[in-house]
Amino acid sequence: MEQSGQGASSPAPAAALQQLTFEPGLPVTGDALKAVIPANGQASPRSQFFYTWKINGRVVQESWENALEVAFKRGDIIEVEAASRDAFSAGSPPRSHSVIVGNAPPRLRLSEQSMDEKGVYRARLEASDPENDSIAFSLMSGPPGMKVDPKTGEVLGAAEPGKSSSFAVNVAARDAVGAETVLGYQVRTQWPERNGGENHASSKSSAK
Numbered sequence: 001m002e003q004s005g006q007g008a009s010s011p012a013p014a015a016a017l018q019q020l021t022f023e024p025g026l027p028v029t030g031d032a033l034k035a036v037i038p039a040n041g042q043a044s045p046r047s048q049f050f051y052t053w054k055i056n057g058r059v060v061q062e063s064w065e066n067a068l069e070v071a072f073k074r075g076d077i078i079e080v081e082a083a084s085r086d087a088f089s090a091g092s093p094p095r096s097h098s099v100i101v102g103n104a105p106p107r108l109r110l111s112e113q114s115m116d117e118k119g120v121y122r123a124r125l126e127a128s129d130p131e132n133d134s135i136a137f138s139l140m141s142g143p144p145g146m147k148v149d150p151k152t153g154e155v156l157g158a159a160e161p162g163k164s165s166s167f168a169v170n171v172a173a174r175d176a177v178g179a180e181t182v183l184g185y186q187v188r189t190q191w192p193e194r195n196g197g198e199n200h201a202s203s204k205s206s207a208k
Helices: none
Strands: 021-023 034-036 049-055 058-063 077-084 095-100 107-115 120-128 135-141 154-158 165-175 180-190 200-207
Touching: 021 095, 107 165, 107 180, 120 135, 120 165, 120 180, 154 165
Parallel strands: none
Antiparallel strands: 021 034, 049 058, 049 077, 077 095, 107 120, 107 200, 120 154, 135 165, 165 180, 180 200
């Protein structure tokens, strides 16, 4: 005898966790790291995932949040294991992913600049490194005669006295591991038309 289809419904299958990645994919010191489960249609949109984070083999965080809230540094091995809420009752295996933290480049900025009455241009660079590595400054391009002190980041150059001009400068900060940040900026020098007033230098900069 055939039975009607009004009996107890079978339990819904556990959400399948097919892929787990990091964002960013190649983290460096100081990054905000998240575990990402792509919406590939394999997992139920209502599924929640439990994350177990390890750094160098030690569990540092267990939560339903996908963001790692523990600091990490260059050379650390980070591993995350994710299991869906359904998987706890269905016995589905969790998915894991790991990555080695890379080296972060220095942060570089132009802190101050000036030009005296003789046309001598001075600027100072400031740099910091997330891993506290030593930093060396260098001049990549600039007007003839310009120099950068590799230790202090002081920029020294000359403009033609009495004549307003514009020139491009590209400087770099490199850490002990070789990671480099380049800062480019355009300098505009202005002189008063006659005696009185002050000459000055202004710039617009961009780092990469």
